[in-house]
Amino acid sequence: MALPQIRSYEVPADIPEQPLGWRIDPARSVLLVHDMQEHFASAFDRNAAPFAPAVTRIAALADEARAAGVPVVYTAQPGGQSDEERGLQLDLWGAGVPAGEGERIIDALCPQLRDRVLTKWRYDAFVRSGLDELLRELGRDQIIITGVYGHIGCLMTAASAFMSGRQAFLVADAIADFSREDHEMAVRYVSRRCGVVVAAETVSSEIASAHEGAVR
Numbered sequence: 001m002a003l004p005q006i007r008s009y010e011v012p013a014d015i016p017e018q019p020l021g022w023r024i025d026p027a028r029s030v031l032l033v034h035d036m037q038e039h040f041a042s043a044f045d046r047n048a049a050p051f052a053p054a055v056t057r058i059a060a061l062a063d064e065a066r067a068a069g070v071p072v073v074y075t076a077q078p079g080g081q082s083d084e085e086r087g088l089q090l091d092l093w094g095a096g097v098p099a100g101e102g103e104r105i106i107d108a109l110c111p112q113l114r115d116r117v118l119t120k121w122r123y124d125a126f127v128r129s130g131l132d133e134l135l136r137e138l139g140r141d142q143i144i145i146t147g148v149y150g151h152i153g154c155l156m157t158a159a160s161a162f163m164s165g166r167q168a169f170l171v172a173d174a175i176a177d178f179s180r181e182d183h184e185m186a187v188r189y190v191s192r193r194c195g196v197v198v199a200a201e202t203v204s205s206e207i208a209s210a211h212e213g214a215v216r
Contacts, residue, residue: 003042008049011180012184020196024203050183060204073115077119079096126157143167155170171203172198
């Protein structure tokens with residue numbers, strides 16, 4: 001199955017009620033930019049919602065995170081994987097990311113010098129990527145999730161974080177998905193079962209307020 005050509009949709013504005021009351025702490029968190037590669041971006045109209053506003057928000061959050069000392073971590077799937085490397089994803093999606101241009105993280109979100117870029121092999125960003133080891137190394141137990149696709153890798157990464165004792169924050173308006181329905185499903189599931197759903201504005205505010213308090 002090839003990637004769909006994704007029709008533009010407006011990102012749901014409302015943040016659902018949720019049982020968890022976690023708040024972002026810059027001293028405990030990392031910002032994850034999930035799979036924002038040319039291959040996955042090619043499914044969207046890049047000048048329309050949900051992709052264009054998500055990219056703008058992710059870029060702003062990355063800048064704010066860097067300024068506050070929050071590590072920015074990227075995942076990127078390698079191109080030209082063998083059938084063995086693809087595993088069962090081969091049966092559902094085919095060969096995956098082609099070698100070359102499709103592997104590249106989009107220019108608007110180009111990693112900076114101190115950012116980490118991890119090679120990712122499965123939906124869940126924790127699987128064989130070194131993300132678990134990196135969080136341990138950094139002493140961080142919160143993960144702020146942005147990127148694509150909401151109901152696939154972003155959701156599964158949030159669930160995996162929860163099951164490994166880490167707090168996941170899914171940024172509802174800084175992810176993009178196959179459809180509004182899929183987007184809403186991801187937001188609903190994470191908010192009810194494995195994390196906190198937040199708006200990018202809330203992430204900015206919590207990072208800024210904690211950072212300002214730390215430098216006074």
